[in-house]
Amino acid sequence: MNAPIIDPLQGDFPEVIEEYLERGVMKCIAFNRRGNLLAVELCGSYDLYAFDIGCSSLDVSFCHAGCSDGSCVIWDFETRGIAKELKDKECVTAITSVCWSKYGHRILVSAADKTLTLWDVVKGERIARIALQQAPLQARLHPGSSTPSFCLACPLSSAPMIIDLLTETVTGLPVSLSDTGNGATPPIRNKFSDGSAPYTPTAACFNKYGDLIYVGNSKGEILIIDSTSLEILGIVSVPGSAVIKNIVFNRSGRYLLTNSNDRIIRIYENLLPLKGGRAALGKANHESAEQDEDEKLKAAGSRSLALFQEFQDSITRVHWKAPCFSGDGEWVVGGSASKGEHKIYIWDRAGHLVKILEGPKEALIDLAWHPIKPIIVSVSLTGLVYIWAKDYTENWSAFAPDFKELEENEEYVEREDEFDLVPETEKVKDLGINEDEDIDILNTEGDSAFSDSDMSQGEIRFLPPDPCPDVQMEDGLVVNTSKEGEISETESPLSEEAGQNGLLTNHESSPLEEDTGGMRLKRKRMPSEKFQDFETESIKKPPPKSKP
Structure with a gap:
């Protein structure tokens, strides 16, 4: 994405809300690797666990929600239609995270x-289900396999x-150097004898190929752990020693982002090779075996990560x-954790704040950047998914x-020679086109956004849409005839809103809204400013006088 080619005066980042998606109360979102599919998690019935990890402490609150189950909805992001819905009858609580496998099969x-x-x-089938001792705030599949388990x-x-x-099989990871002092795997503890939790919520992620795990603990340290032997290979101390709440790599694996409790987002440059990083780090540790264990791990950490930039609202x-x-x-993008505020901050990698996106007066709970396009998708506390895109100037020429x-x-x-008559055959020769060359219509060219190692013929490119029940519109009411003998009528919020603005009469309805099985499914595009000004002028303009 080369921003100067698109517009030399603007960056290649979103600017306005293009539209929003509504399907029950949505909780968290995740794009697949190509960005053509969007997985959205719905909250469970009656009990919604809102894990607010943006503040200094973890707040768990409960509120009533009208969803029937905790299901996963997959949207076709190109058509904004639902491609598949995964329902688990045993899950009736809120979803905390969702993760795609590398090629989108799981x-x-x-x-x-x-x-x-x-x-x-x-297939839309459940492969496995496991119950843990604690509620998982986040879960990530191993990135090195196409069908990971x-x-x-x-x-x-x-x-x-x-x-x-x-x-x-469940194996705990060390969160500090003292956990591996005896060489054994640390136990999975739930509470101390006094009832307090031994660990604050800890962030962790795989590197690009999954051979290393990066863990951010409450002491302000980044632990680099071998994903196979679970041995600590390096330690990086974060300035200020604040609790690390989020840790994530970019797509290429060259930069690591951390979000700390001191309200600073930090970017670290990965100094290890993308392939064979574990072997390179282990070799360096073996060469410095004569040093103290703590000094050796810190020296290995300094050879692994280098602080690149810091971002904050001063x-x-x-x-x-x-x-x-x-x-x-x-x-780099970050959402404000303030209550009643839907603000998204965008910085360039050099540390300059380039844009602040202000949405509705609703708290932001999750966001994701499209893997290829300049699009941001954010989730509000009310369960709506907002799609932010660039505000392109329309040219009707x-x-x-x-x-x-x-x-x-x-x-x-x-x-x-501008108006000289040149035969078509000579024009073709001037272009250097070989008419005898065979044209390949079977293979596709590689996407510049992906490296050769990321390409796969077995990757899921699309999902066939599930058939929706027939819907009939009668006098501004949505009548669902999906089940024989059952008819449900609901007023169309879009029609009501348009009627208040003078855009639709009481007997008109919008084709962009459906009611499927009692669950409201809405897709609404935000009208442009020119269209709103035009409608305002048309309403204020007096009717023409009739001729006598």
Whole structure:
């Protein structure tokens, strides 16, 4: 994504809300690797666990929700239609995270009922389900396999753990150097004898190929752990020693982002090779075996990560929620964790604040940047998913492709051969086109956003849409005839809103809204400013006088 080519005066980042998606009360979101599918998790019935990890302490609150189950909805992001819905009858609580496998064949869902569920996306079938001792706040599949069964989970009040979903094997990870003093795997503890939690919520993530795990603890340290032997290979101390709440790599694996409790987002440059990073770090540790263990690990950490940039709001000192990179890694985005505020901050990688996106007066709970396009998707506390995109200027000129609009008169000098008659055969020869060359219509060219190692012929490119029940519109009411003998009528909120604005009469309805099985499914595009001004002028303009 080369921003100067698109517009030399603007960056290649979102600016306005293009539209929003509504399907029950949505909780968290995740794009697949190509960004053509969007997985959205719905909250459970009656009990919604809102894990607010943007503040200094973890707040768990309960509120009533009208969803029937905790399900996973997969949207086709190109058409904004629902491609598949994964329902688990045993899950009736809020979903805390969702993760796609590398090529999109599987989805991992973590829920507040302390369960992890692995789904087959194409078949829509549940592969495995495991119950933990603590509610997992986040779970990530191993990135090195196309059909992974291993995952990394970060529970509410215990150490992160590696889980084999098929064999239900759970292994705890060390969160400090003292956990591996005797060379044994640290136990998975839930509470101390006094009832307090031994661990604050700990963040962890895989590197690009999954051979290393990066864990951020409450002491302000980043532990680099071998994903196979679970041995600590390096330690990096974060300035200020604040609690690390989020940790994530960008797509290429060259930069690591951390979100700390001191309200600062930090970017670290990965100094290890992308492939074979574990071997390089282990070799360096073996060469410095004569040093003290603590000094050796800190020296290894300094050879692994280097602080690149820091981001913060020095005026309001806001806490950050769900920070992440753009698809190309050129931009860094973070959502404000303030209550009743839907603000998204965008910085360039050099540390300059380039844009603040202000949405409705609703708290932001999750966001994601599209892997390829300049699009941000955010989730509000009310359960709506907002799609932020660039505000392109509409040009209705229908001229030749090489036509150029002039701002003022210019003197034109005619070329000597401009109006010479040239046969079509000579034009083809001048272009250097070989008419005898075979054209390949079977293979596709590689996407510039992906490296050769990321390409796969077995990757899921689309999902066939599920058939929707027939819907009839009668006098501004949505009548669902999906079940024989059952008819449900609901007023169309879009029609009501349009009627208040003078855009639709009482007997008109919008084709962009449906009611499917009692669950409201809405897609509404935000009208442009020109359209709103035009409608306002048309309403204020008096009717023409009739001729006598």
